[in-house]
Amino acid sequence: MEYGRRRQLLRARGRNVAWVPPLLLLVGIVLLDLNTTERFRIITWIVLVPGTAAAICGVWTTAVFALLAVVTYVVVDSAWPGQYQAGLGDFVLVALAGTLAVVACAVRLRKERQTLHIQDIAETTRRTVLRPLPPRWAGLEHAGVYLAADVEARVGGDFYDIQPGLHGTRLFVGDVQGKGLGAVETAAALLGTFREAGYHEKDLATVADRLETRMLRHRRHTTALGRDDGDRFATAVLIGFPEDSPETIEVVNFGHEAPLAVGPRGVRELPSGDGLPLGFGELGGGLPPVHRVPFAADETLLLVTDGVTEARDRRGGFYPLADELGPAVAAGAGPADPWLLVRTIRDGVLRHCDGRLVDDTTVFAVRRIRQAAGEDDQDDEGGRLRF
Structure with missing residues (x-):
């Protein structure tokens, strides 16, 4: 059985919808940041988006959300007056978090493949012993x-x-x-x-x-x-x-x-x-x-x-x-x-x-x-x- 068909992904009506939670999280952070005062800037929370994608999506989807988080951070932060902008430091944090999320996603998928391979071996062994x-x-x-x-x-x-x-x-x-x-x-x-x-x-x-x-x-x-x-x-x-x-x-x-x-x-x-x-x-x-x-x-x-x-x-x-x-x-x-x-x-x-x-x-x-x-x-x- 192919690995892609065996992965435990969020599905609705037979379609993969694992990308929905990180997208909703991204939209929610943006809306909350734009509709609150300068005392409650939460755009930096956008680092959670690629992290969430890394836990449930594939590598390419995670990479897209990491890039989208960086672009969204720049656009939303630039919409505020200069004295209220989060600045370069948080930009580096968001970019670094996205990179690490992609790496973590790749490691997770590799471990999942190894686990499924071990389970396949165990299943073959079981069917050999218990024919x-x-x-x-x-x-x-x-x-x-x-x-x-x-x-x-x-x-x-x-x-x-x-x-x-x-x-x-x-x-x-x-x-x-x-x-x-x-x-x-x-x-x-x-x-x-x-x-x-x-x-x-x-x-x-x-x-x-x-x-x-x-x-x-x-x-x-x-x-x-x-x-x-x-x-x-x-x-x-x-x-x-x-x-x-x-x-x-x-x-x-x-x-x-x-x-x-x-x-x-x-x-x-x-x-x-x-x-x-x-x-x-x-x-x-x-x-x-x-x-x-x-x-x-x-x-x-x-x-x-x-x-x-x-x-x-x-x-x-x-x-x-x-x-x-x-x-x-x-x-x-x-x-x-x-x-x-x-x-x-x-x-x-x-x-x-x-x-x-x-x-x-x-x-x-x-x-x-x-x-x-x-x-x-x-x-x-x-x-x-x-x-």
């Missing part, structure tokens, strides 16, 4: 939102992905400890392993083992590079949708927030984090077990990171997730729409903390696509899921 997913993918319908605590960076350590494979569809949601590029790099390493293992491996326990191994390898590598990542870990939930059991799912929880099954019969909590986070498996004597739990066709799976459950209001109160879900789930209304759930939780969290996120926040909802009789799943090909 875009079709709304209906691998037999699942889903919706997700990711809110970075650092609004400018727009990228952090939360992650999620869906991977269709040879043995069913797998879902991976998690949160890397820490912030910054180190957390992003760790999330990318885990997602890369998940996409390969989730596609090829038959047993979900094997996928979990591959993820644990990848986390340990990544930590050893970053430590060897001299970085302080030796104790980094990640909480995560690994979920499998077995092809041979459409009424159940498999869950491996690495110390993450418990997934919620939301349906017409209410909200129920699936197995909580009975295992240690990824990277700490050796401390707990092994990996967390694989739980096979019922999951009805009319239920929607809701997963959130601790940015949701630990969001606080001004009084320090945590976000009441269970209370927010109640109005969104009407008894007997059928399966909860993933986007409705995600939107409800997102808006509720932002409202609860007044938009001041202290941690990266991810909300992800998914449900099986229910096919009509005789209708083939568009994601199936010869009994195997495409990718």
